[in-house]
Amino acid sequence: MSYTIEGRTGTWEIVVGLEVHAQVISHSKLFSGASASYGGEPNTHVSLVDAGFPGMLPVLNRECVAQAIRTGLGLRARINLESRFDRKNYFYADLPTGYQISQFTHPIVGEGTVEIELSDGTVRHIGITRLHLEQDAGKSIHDQDPTRSLIDLNRAGVALMEIVSEPDIRTPEEAGAYLRKLRQILRYLGTCDGNMEEGSMRADVNVSVRKAGEAFRTRCEIKNVNSIRYVMHAIETEAARQVEVWEDGGTVDQETRLFDPARNETRSLRSKEDAHDYRYFPDPDLLPLVVEQDWVDELEKALPELPDDKRARFQKEYGIPRYDAGVLVAEQAIADYYETVARGRDARLAANWVTGDLFAALNRTGRTIQDSPISAQALGGMLDLVSDGTINGKIAKEVFEDMLETGDSAADIVERKGLKQVTDTGAIDAAVADVLARNADKVEEYRGGKDRLFGFFVGQVMKAMAGKANPAIVNEALKKVL
């Protein structure tokens, strides 16, 4: 779906690239043995290395390297067997050493790609430029003291992966789809929890506009946008601003901007005269990072099945449509749940129940699949009762609601409520005879050619049997008599 801005001078398209900072899941920090876990009393998850004390030295965390490699593999990207750590030099209150250790010239992961699917079913591939490891900064607290900002270094030194996309994104929707897909991949891999609200995933958005066929124009970087919705808004707002600047005969300056969601505007963050000059150079405290191909292979072998592969397999193995498969693989836990339900059963029926009644129930109760009141085994047990004819589909809905409420097993509920489907043809025949006798006029009409009354008779018979009759047998019996 194309997205363009109609200006006074013609039609503009937008060009977007995203830099995502994803916090690596690890026990300890990238270069120190302090805890990387969230929270904690201020300045307790801090070692003297993190606080930049004189003579303190960084030592690299193996798991953070492994997580970066796993992520690179998940992005179908090139793993650079030799990478380096550089210092990015700048002064800030929450940057204890006066430099951030990052990977500038030789990142651990090179080019890769992410496949996204848009609401109209279009599939696009967004290029990944690189992924590198770097340190997070600490936190400045501005609202607790009238004259001072307070500094907490608990986050300082926690590992981040910066994932840089090519400027391949052309619409806000694509940006949203890319971020959701990236987050899905990270969560599948277990390399980042993707929680944008807590800041464990944040995006810097590079936006420029151009007329069709033009080369790229100057871009602006919108820093630290912390929700997918805001990213999409920020792109729209910033693109509109840039079109206005160009059309008014001005030029867009390459600069860093902030998105203010409350006012739905972006504003310049730093004046040009204070432009940063980061003076990158290889960190002399760290040697080049050389990883063995064997290790990469080992990590690759142990990777979980990724969402794209899983969706393809679901389509093939379970015979469900692409859309449903996509919904079911959205989260690893949903996919696992579904597979538990579907395995050895009617997989399409399972898909309908999971994406239909179960999702609706979770939505209604504000729960996630992890704390679903009905376990996959329980739902499977209910489907078993449907397939072996113990209950019919309609009764199944009632049983499902009961399970939701009581947590009882489907079998117990059927037993307790006497919901077992009636297959006794004698009882059904009797009910049929009774219904027809009470509706002689309708029988006449039916026989006179009003075929659609058949459904009415079915309904009446089912009603007479409190819904428990086997619908196939009811149909059969009605046809015979009519």
Place this chain on the structure above:
Amino acid sequence: MSLDPATVRRIARLARIGIDESDLQSLQGELNGILGWVEQLNEVNVDGVAPMVGTGHAALRIRDDVVTDGDCREAVLSNAPDVVGPFYTVPKVVE
């Protein structure tokens, strides 16, 4: 290459070292003297030479992902010139 006063000021700003006008002139002279002297490296042909990285006697060490440090707030704050509760402080930063 020779530094003008504006460049000296810019470097001082990048390095966050306050300088006053009296520093400026002597610094400019000294830095230019050093820069002039290191110009001798222009004589060296470095075509195809890789920059030195490490000394080649070791590969980068990697440690296991175990929490072995931290929980030492007293030490972390022990030398701080100004502390509020468990925090370091700086003059108020207005974003």
Place this chain on the structure above:
Amino acid sequence: MNLTELTIADAAAGLRRREYSAVELVRAHTDAIAALNPRLNAYITTTADAALEAAGRADAALARDEARALTGIPLGIKDLFCTNGVRTTAASNILKNFVPPYESTVTANLLRDGAVFVGKTNLDEFAMGSANITSAFGPVENPWKRKGDEQTVLVPGGSSGGSAAAVSAGLAMGATGTDTGGSIRQPAAYCGIVGLKPTYGRCSRYGTIAYASSLDQAGPMARTVGDCAIMLQSMAGFDPRDSTSVDRDVPDYSAAVGRSLKGLKVGIPREYRAEGLSTEIEAAWQQGIAWLKEAGCEIVDVSLPHTRYGLATYYIVAPAECSSNLARYDGLRFGERVPAPTLDGMYEASRRAGFGAEVRRRIMMGTYVLSAGYYDAYYLKAQKVRTLIRRDFTESFQQVDVLLTPTAPTPAFGQGEKMDDPVQMYLNDIFTVPASMAGMPAMSVPVGLGDTGLPLGLQLIGRPFDEETLLAAGSALEKAAAFTHRPAIRAEVAK
């Protein structure tokens, strides 16, 4: 017997024979410090009380026959090594009240082996200097005097000038130094002692305040080659907390001292001749060559064509690294703060007041050579030249086992001399810097007195991790030179 004139080896033996106690040995040194330090200014911080307590514990260990290699031996510690609970200043105002809550690996190793620290020795601020005149705690006086000139105060060299002066004058039996471009070897030469800069990666840098991380290396300074071997044995070793520390076994260094040199090939780099060498240094060098030949060495002329660019390369690489390493001194988490209404104002005021002129100059220089548009022309170029310098050494070590050169172009000079132009001061390091740039081990050994009665040192440069050959060749020079001269100002005389 004068306890301040003993070698570490002899003192360790004497302690074991109970000829004197560790308390007596340490007190002799703390007394000497009390008497001479006000003049020499070799120590920034003295720790007599703690040292005497430690000596008491050393005597207890000796009594239990639990003595280790350095039990009861009084050492000076360059004030660049962080010492737990003992103020560590780097000779800078910005750290004048800094008390580390941790111990550097090198000093922890020495403590493990029983050493007693008598104080923190003076140095050039953040180890940046060649004359120990940039210390915020005042200059150090070289205990040596020119013949017939008691007035002129000579510099001890730098940056480990306090360590060199202390060891030379008998205010410590040995001391730690750090060497970035010659900061162990050059002051050792100026003060007539032995100083060894190990291979980069041999001693841990953990807990040592960084100047230029790719060059900094700790090493021993002592009055004999054998004592350096004993100290290095303790200081060296793998440290998982320093990513550049090398995981190799530490050989028995003392066993190398006095080892036969038969068949050893000694390279004489011809480029070291051309650099305006004084006749007295040239003579000492020739003498050294002759001694090694007599000891059975084969002398080979070699060429290190890029060494002449070592110094210029150094003065790009070291400032670049220091500009980044010293960014952490911002008045926020430790160190001195000058209050200001804004964050940047606080940074600028604190760093202006906290750093001395030479440190500020090097930070500025380093900031410039890394800045946008200049990185390739300066820093990258210098790192490429560095590759060529190392290649020169590597190639020459295919022909020879060790190189012999002068340590410094002149003997110690007077305070106030060479001070107008930073470049003139930098030239003191011209012979020591190349080995630093290449990460090679090197040692300065005193071989005699020059025309003005000042000690002269020769430098041995070895293959990576072959400190043993340095010690073997150094001990041969030491034996041949029979260097027993003592400085004019020393503990023995002060009594």
